[in-house]
Amino acid sequence: MSNKQDDIIICRCEEVTLGEIREWIAKGYDTFDELKRVLRVGMGPCQGRGCRDIILREIAKMTGKPYAEIPPGRFRPPAKPVKLGAIAKAGEAE
Amino acid sequence: MTWKNTADAVIVGGGIQGCSIAYHLAKFGMKNVVVLEKNTVCSGSTGRCGAGIRAQWGTEMNCRFGLASLEKFEQLHEELGMDCGLHQGGYLMVAYKESEFEQLKKNIALQNKLGIKSRVVTYDEAREICPGLSADDAVGFTYHNRDGHADPFLTTFAYQEAAKRLGVIFHKFTECMDVKVENGEVKGVSTNRGDIYAPVVVNAAGGYSQEVAKMAGVDIPNFSERHEIIITEPVEKGVCPPMLMSFSGNYYIQQRPHGSIIGGCSPEGHPEDYTCGNSWQFLEKMSKTITKLLPRTKGIRVVRQWSGLYNMTPDRQPILCEADNVKGFYLSVGYSGHGFMFGPISGELLAQKILGQEPRISIEPLHYKRFERGELIIEPAVV
Numbered sequence: 001m002s003n004k005q006d007d008i009i010i011c012r013c014e015e016v017t018l019g020e021i022r023e024w025i026a027k028g029y030d031t032f033d034e035l036k037r038v039l040r041v042g043m044g045p046c047q048g049r050g051c052r053d054i055i056l057r058e059i060a061k062m063t064g065k066p067y068a069e070i071p072p073g074r075f076r077p078p079a080k081p082v083k084l085g086a087i088a089k090a091g092e093a094e
Numbered sequence: 095m096t097w098k099n100t101a102d103a104v105i106v107g108g109g110i111q112g113c114s115i116a117y118h119l120a121k122f123g124m125k126n127v128v129v130l131e132k133n134t135v136c137s138g139s140t141g142r143c144g145a146g147i148r149a150q151w152g153t154e155m156n157c158r159f160g161l162a163s164l165e166k167f168e169q170l171h172e173e174l175g176m177d178c179g180l181h182q183g184g185y186l187m188v189a190y191k192e193s194e195f196e197q198l199k200k201n202i203a204l205q206n207k208l209g210i211k212s213r214v215v216t217y218d219e220a221r222e223i224c225p226g227l228s229a230d231d232a233v234g235f236t237y238h239n240r241d242g243h244a245d246p247f248l249t250t251f252a253y254q255e256a257a258k259r260l261g262v263i264f265h266k267f268t269e270c271m272d273v274k275v276e277n278g279e280v281k282g283v284s285t286n287r288g289d290i291y292a293p294v295v296v297n298a299a300g301g302y303s304q305e306v307a308k309m310a311g312v313d314i315p316n317f318s319e320r321h322e323i324i325i326t327e328p329v330e331k332g333v334c335p336p337m338l339m340s341f342s343g344n345y346y347i348q349q350r351p352h353g354s355i356i357g358g359c360s361p362e363g364h365p366e367d368y369t370c371g372n373s374w375q376f377l378e379k380m381s382k383t384i385t386k387l388l389p390r391t392k393g394i395r396v397v398r399q400w401s402g403l404y405n406m407t408p409d410r411q412p413i414l415c416e417a418d419n420v421k422g423f424y425l426s427v428g429y430s431g432h433g434f435m436f437g438p439i440s441g442e443l444l445a446q447k448i449l450g451q452e453p454r455i456s457i458e459p460l461h462y463k464r465f466e467r468g469e470l471i472i473e474p475a476v477v
Contacts, residue, residue, distance in 0.1 A: 034135075037136055043398070044397070047398070076372070077372055077398070077399055081327055081397045082396050083393055084326065084392055084393075087381035088382045
């Protein structure tokens with residue numbers, strides 16, 4: 001059963017599976033930011049909105065720490081993806 | 095991780111320098127190597143860098159380091175057993191002033207003499223290398239096809255994992271609070287988790303190198319400045335295959351093998367800074383630069399912006415040496431924005447030095463005493 005679970009895609013932007021996430025937590029990469037850096041989870045256009053909670057729960061489960069004590073990781077701007085052209089034009093007078 | 099209060103060497107800093115030095119020390123036979131990282135490995139300057147690797151430099155020292163490091167990157171996957179995201183799309187240097195182009199041509203002559211096959215290219219050639227490039231206002235271009243990109247995270251983690259297999263211990267969330275020195279010899283470090291006694295301590299603390307040097311009573315002229323970067327959503331390959339770089343244009347832009355486009359520039363006025371914030375001004379300026387150079391990127395979305403610290407020296411070349419007044423205290427700091435790309439070679443050279451061997455490229459000119467003696471080796475080719 002666990003093998004089937006391992007194939008589940010958790011980060012849809014970067015297509016990262018539960019199996020990969022578990023493998024790296026087991027290697028000691030047990031914070032969200034470390035997993036982000038090694039697997040790119042949360043680096044896609046959704047900025048981790050889809051995968052963050054699932055990954056934090058997985059870290060809590062595997063490390064035995066309460067969910068509330070797992071740091072959520074860094075959030076970076078912009079809150080939503082914005083087109084380069086739109087930003088470039090924003091500074092110009094209409 | 096169990097805590098041992100003795101080691102053969104303690105390395106302060108878990109960025110590319112610290113991980114590469116640790117790996118090479120263990121590879122060359124040192125047994126008890128410990129790396130201290132105050133946050134997590136690759137969370138500082140390395141993990142925030144622009145990911146470029148190049149041999150197109152303006153001083154002999156940097157050309158030698160750049161070429162030797164490229165050679166190491168080219169076989170790193172095999173050596174460390176992990177893909178490091180290497181992509182050699184070349185660096186296309188863009189000059190907007192005649193004087194700048196003259197300097198680039200001088201750099202090319204030096205590079206060619208040292209075995210780097212860089213060359214001057216025409217605007218037409220530049221547009222073959224980078225389709226869609228719009229640089230009518232440029233006066234000249236140079237190109238080296240072996241330059242390019244490597245993934246800073248994967249490269250650093252590959253060094254960490256290989257070092258772990260050789261017995262190196264990594265302590266994350268462990269901050270060096272003091273360096274113990276007695277009678278001109280280093281004795282170890284104090285951390286927030288306890289003391290470790292060691293005859294060798296290496297300062298590889300990136301943006302905080304001047305603070306760690308001070309703990310050992312070593313005075314270096316380094317300071318840190320904040321540089322900002324943006325990255326876009328991934329798009330199809332071919333939008334910006336080489337690293338586009340210009341010193342007068344003040345930019346570097348490259349598409350990663352993964353498809354996202356990364357771009358950065360130097361901050362105005364070069365303020366000393368330890369904070370890694372983000373500014374709207376940078377986002378706007380960088381978006382203007384990218385869309386002017388590559389007009390077809392207008393519809394590509396920015397997904398993230400961040401910043402990191404350049405640890406600067408007065409001549410923008412690193413400090414790589416043993417302290418003259420504290421035996422056993424080594425420094426690998428002050429890379430001035432190029433620590434990631436030099437990491438593979440500088441780690442090897444410092445490990446050789448620590449083990450009493452002759453480094454295969456002389457690092458004597460990189461002692462911080464050069465600043466006192468006025469023997470600066472000023473690098474002209476820096477964004």
